[in-house]
Amino acid sequence: MKLMVCLKQVPHQDARLDVRSDGTWIQEDNIKFEINSYDTFALEEALRVKDANGGSPEVVVVSIGPERVTQALRTALGMGADRAVHVKDADADGVDALGAAKILAAVAKAESPDVVFMGLMSDDGNFAAVGPMLAELLGVPHATSVVKVSMDAAITVERELEAGALEVVELSKPALLAVQTGLNQVRYASLKGIMAAKKKPIETKSLADLGLAGQVGAASRRVKIEKVYPPPKGTGAELLKGSTDEVVGKVLGKIKELGLL
Template structure:
């Protein structure tokens, strides 16, 4: 029986762009280019490696987002995933982690799965709680923050590295894993992979397809909200020390004043 792997990915604003809030205090995603979250590329890579080691496996990449989020799916498909699911609905605007985990869980159940793979966090919200919320909604064990992962004998195993020690952890399938940015560099899509991705199926779903009430998602259904936001103050000019024989003393005094030494 084929190992069914679902990788949850996110389309995020480019971190190098000028990111800011919109008038409703949600992230303005139209003002900056978007891309597949870098941390999710590690999840796609680990899913590909698991599939390559299995006798038979199929990888579905799943995202929840606006029309442009298809770009994130195409990137994952060009890396080697087999098919994609895109949940798009205007009512999703402003959805927080609670609503996102609900939609992802319903979409994953719709796709069918043995193993769910995610990144450790998104590069925009950086909350890092969706994997745990998702596992709870799906009613499956979670093995999170892995720097090494493998599947064999109906179990997923991996290594979790901490500040003082590393743990070997495992769970019986079906299960969810999240992987860190130490799990291995993601591969670059080949030209062949990019061309093949254009022909791979992308299933489009909305809230009605998943049986989700619009009141449970979006800004109205969010458990959290931004109350106020202000632009970061411009950086002030630094102190310039002219070395006329006393530069070293002035530098030492400056460092001592600011408790650097």
């Protein structure tokens, strides 16, 4: 059995989000990056399937991005993935969701995994699009918002709906699972794992290697980000200023005014 996990490296959740000079995205120089939170749960779930099957399934992690992405892949290898594929190509940096799905589809066709795991969405773009798009391009079934996975001959998953309801779906293999946060407790890479990861292979591929030269990239984006900006300040909150005693006094006054004390 082979499991493929798609990882995206995104700006750290606590990173400063300054809009860059052309206004179309944030300034990404000199900020910290991390593995997209949703994807860490996807990786953990794949590693659990590996552990539950005596370690025999191979877990391959795939990421698209510049040199810095190597760090995310090393972390994944340290957690227990067996090998990594890094799609590194200047033209791959500006892809939209469909472009990313086309790249991952080319990798998946070469790898033929039984199951592809990935996060429901990324913490930066929040599009939640690449998973279902990749499944469509591969012609395999998928489920999004997955909160529980049981793997047998078929795959049974629970998907999160609204207001606490769950949907149970059965998928034939091969399949793609786009997972929700919280479906497991994500492990940390152990020291032994980190040492072992240094010997694990990271294969670098260009778009030409994948037969996609000139077919994906910023130029073939279907959707263009015109600008990003802080949400307009609407009525917003009255922001209190002053010492702790002063602001606490004002909040207390308001609670009294509401008749709740």
